[in-house]
Amino acid sequence: MAIRSLKILFIFYFPTGTVRLWIGSGPYLDLDGEIWKGVTVTDSLDVIEAAMNGESNRLTMGVSGVAPVLANTAWREVDEDDVIGSKMQIIVQPCNEYDDPVGVRKVRFTGTVDNVIFGDDVQGDTISSTVIVELVNRFDLRTLASEVVISNADQQARSAILNPGANPDRIAERLPRLNDKSIRWPVRR
Secondary structure (H helix, E strand, O other): OOOOEEEEEEEEEEOOEEEEEEEOOOEEEOOOOOEEEEEEEOOOHHHHHHHHOOOOOEEEEEEEEEOHHHHHHHHHHHHOOOOOOOEEEEEEEEEOOOOOEOOOOEEEEEEEEEEEEEEEEEEOOEEEEEEEEEEEOOOOOOOOOOOOOOOHHHHHHHHHHHOOOOOOOOOOOOHHHHOOOOOOOOOOO
16 A cells, blocks of 8 residues: 555535535545545645645635536625634545555644635636635734744644644643753864
């Protein structure tokens, strides 16, 4: 069972139902029997990668090629104020050499919908909708004063939200013990 590629999946938990999307074309059937719709992400993968790696607490994701029926449903739900605040996750699915899913999916980003922007492009009789979704995680509104560090408890909570399947982040657990200590660097001779 060798991993040869990865699929990037997006799942939105709206009040009226769950929407499953993946970066690609056509439908994708996962190991649980769920069907994911293929979309084209208009933003570069760098933006998504920064959010997945915990380097960004905001994510603006443009999706094109959305079916007009799905775009109209999303617009109605936004208009009814049901979408803002909905949960969204970015998931990575390992695949084999035949592009079939293998192994366990991993959640790489969890956020909430902060804003949705709609646009339509018409070419002849074909309508192609673009939806831009602005997402934030729970640390978006966090403000820190200059020269303040994040606490161990905050960092562990942050890592548990950003990557729930991973081991707890222990990077800041020694910070309280380093308070009022000086570190002497070795003298080179």
